[in-house]
Amino acid sequence: MKRVIRGLAAAVAGWAAVAVPAWAGTVVVRRGAPAARIYHAPLAQDAEWTGHKAFGKLTVDEMDAKSLAIAIADLNEHLLKMSGTALEVVATEDVRDVQPPAIIVGSLANRMGGAPDIPDDPSRDAFRLKAGGNLVLLGGASDFGASHAVYALLEVLGCAWVMPGPAGEVIPRRATVEIPDGDRQEAPSFAIRNLYYGGQPSPLLWQEMQMWGLRQKANIYGTRQRYGFPGGGHAWGALIRKFRKEFEADPTMMGLIRRPDGSLVRGGGQLESTHPRSIELAIEHIRDAFKSNGWSNDAAVCLGMGPNDGGSLSLSPETVNAGVPRINYDSGKLDGTDICVLFINTILERTEREFPNLHLSFMVYSWHADFPMRYKPHPRLVAGIRDLNVSRYHGMNDPTSRSRAYYRDIVRQWGRLAREQGNQLSHGDYNWNPAEAVLPYTRVKITGEDFPIYRDAGFRIKSTNLARAWYLTAAHDYVALKMMWNADLDWRGLLREFCVKAYGADAAPLMEGYYLEVARRQSESSHEAGSFYAMPLLYDPAFVAEQERRFAAAAAAAGTEDEKRRVDDARYPVLTLKHYLEMHAAYTTFDFEGAQAAFARATNVLETITSRSIHYENKSGKGYFSGFGRYLDAARRHAGGAYAIEYKIPNKLKTAIDVHNLGAHHRFWGSRMDDSRYLETETFLSTWDAQGLSGFQQGSAWYRIRFTLPEQPARPGGYGLFVGGAENRVAVWCNDTFIARSGAGLRTPTVFDLTDAVVPGGENLVVIQTTRHNISELFVGGLTMPSFVFSGPRVEQAKDTEPLVRILPGGVEEPIRPGAIAD
Structure with missing residues (x-):
C-alpha cells in the first residue's frame, strides 16, 4: 500500500485517537455542542440503502457518490453517538462558503488542497486526510476514495467496527471531539476488495454486512467497479442450457465422464471443450451478450467462460490428448487447467478482430486448479484463484503443509505470467469448512502471511466469502479487511488491535492468547484433513479446560457490557x-447413547449462540454438524432394541491398497489370502493424511476383518453389517461371497445383510472395499466412522444402482453378475 504520513498519531497497527493539547487540533464538538460544520459538494445520490439490485444498476460514478453520501451520514451518526450532538451538513460548490472550523469532504476538499497525490492508484481509491488551521480535509481520487478518508478520520477518533451491525460498533464517548493536525494519504494494496455472504442474505443482512465493509474501505459487492475484471464464471452449464437442442442432438458435444462403476458416458454437466461446435456456440453466446447489453464491439468487458462447479475433466481421447498427463494434487484425477486455457485461448484468438478488448475468465480451482504446462494463457485471460483444494489450517509459508507449498508455487507462476504480459489475477478466500464454522478455528496467521504473497505476485483483486458465524470468525475477518487495504500491516498487531477494541484493554491479552494458540496449533501440526476429522488430533480436553479458564478470566477483566458480551x-x-x-469419545467406543447425549448438548450450544444475532445464524455449520445426529440415530437403532452388536470392528485393520481398482478381479476378498503381514491402518480414530496416505488419492482400500460369532445370536432374525461412513463407495464380501455394493458418505451409514453368508459359532471374514470415486473432503479416505456386525431382524440389502462392468481388451464393456465375482 502506498502511504504518505505527517502527523496524525498511529496506533499499533491502524490508527486511533491520542491525547493531544487543545491547541494541536480542530475541535468539531465542544462540551456536547456543535463547533463545526460538514461541507461537501452536492452529490448525485443520497444516503439511502435501496438494495443490492438497485445498487447494481448504478454507474461507477453514481455508486461513488452513493458511497460518499452514506459515509457522510455515517460520520454524523458516529459524532452523535460519540458526543450527543451531530453537525450541520452544508452542500456547496463554492469554497468561499466554508467557514472554519470545518470538516470538508470529497471534491470540495480536493479543491482546497486535500486531493491525494499517489500516482499508482488504478481504482482511484486513494484518500487524503489533512487537518490543520481549523480545517479537516477529507479528499479522494474519487468520491469513493473520499469515503475512505471519512472512515480513516473515525478511526483516528478511536472508532472501530468489529463485526457488522450495531453490536459491532466501538464508539468512544466524549463531550469534546478534537481532530489532531496532520497529513495522511493512502492507496490500497489491492485495487478491488470485495466481501460477500454466500446464498441469498436478507436485505438487512446484506446492508449491515456491506456497511461494515464500506467502513473497512472495501467495495460494495455486486456494484460496478472502476478497475479490473474479477475472475471466475461457471459458463459451460449456461451454454448447455442455452443450446440444449444441439447438445441433445449431438451427445459428443458433452464431456465423457467415468461413472463409479468404471463405465464411460457422455454427460456430467461439462461440455466437450475440444469439440469444434462447442467453441462455435461459445462465440455465438458472446455475440449475443454484446448485442443484448448494447456493448460496442471494442468495449472492454469480461465474461466468465469456465467449467461448471464440480465434475471432472472429459476423458475423451480428444481432450486427454490435448491436455497434459498431470494429476490434480487433491483428487488424484487428471488435471484440466490446460484444457480450460486452451478453450479460452481459442475463443479469444478467433474473436480477436471482432472483439479486440474482450476478456474471458475462469476460476482456478477444483479439477482445474493449477498453472498450465502446455498452453500459455492469452494476455486477456483473467484467472480467479480459489484455494479450496488445499489445507484450510495452514498458510503458504507453513513448512508443515504439503498442499500449501504446492499451492504457493501455483500462485507465484500465475504472478510471473501477470508481470510478463499483464493478465489480471484475483484471489478469493472462503470462510468455509464444515468444522471451522462451529469449532475453534482462525485464519489470522494465514491471512497475515498470505496476503503479502498475493500482493507481491501481482494480484490486484481480493475477495472474501464471509460466514454468518461472526462469534467465531470476527477476528480473522477484521484482519482480512485491514490487510486488503494495506498488506504491509502486521497481523499480530491487527489481532491485538481487534482484541482491544472488541474485548477491552484488560481482557485483550487473554483473548489474543486464545487466537494465537489456535493459530499455533493449526500452523505447527501437519494435519490437513478437512471437516471434523482432524479436530480430535488438534484438540483435547486439556485444551478445552485451559481455554475455559482463559475465557472466565477475560469475562472478569472486560469492562463494558458490550465487551463482556463479545467475550x-x-x-x-x-x-x-x-x-x-x-461425543467423539463416546461413539468411538460404541457408546451411542452417550454420544447422542453429548450431541444434544453440542446442538443446544449451537442453537443458543446462533440465536443471538442475524450474523451468527450459521446455517451451513449447523447443517453439517447435524449429520452426526443422523449417524448416531442409525448406529443406536442397529445397536440396541431389536438389534444387538455382535462384533465391534476395531479402529486398526489389515489393509490392502488397490490403486487401479483391480482387487475385485484379483481376489482381494479371498479368505485363503495370507494377510498376516498386511499393512495395518487406522480408520475412525485417524485420517489418511495423519498416516502418510494423503498421496493415495484414487483407487480402493480393502479392509480385511476376521472375527468369531457366538453359536447363537444376541437377537433373533439374522445378521447385518453396519458401515458407519466411508469415502465414498463401499462393496462388501463375507466368507468369499459377494454381498452388495453401495454409495456411501463420510458420515452416511450403509447397512448390509450378512445372514446367508456368516458362520455362527465359527470364524468369519468380512472384506470391505472402499473406493474413492470423487473427493468428499481433503485427505480423509477409507472407513471414517465406527462400524459393527449386528444381529436382529433381517435388513433390506443395500442396492447397487450402477452395474459393475469390466473393460475387456479392445474396450468392450462386460457386465459382471454379482454372484460371478466370487466364482
Missing part, C-alpha cells in the same frame, strides 16, 4: 468443542 460469544466454539470431543 461470552467468542467462547461458544470452545463449548461446542467440549461436547464434540465428548
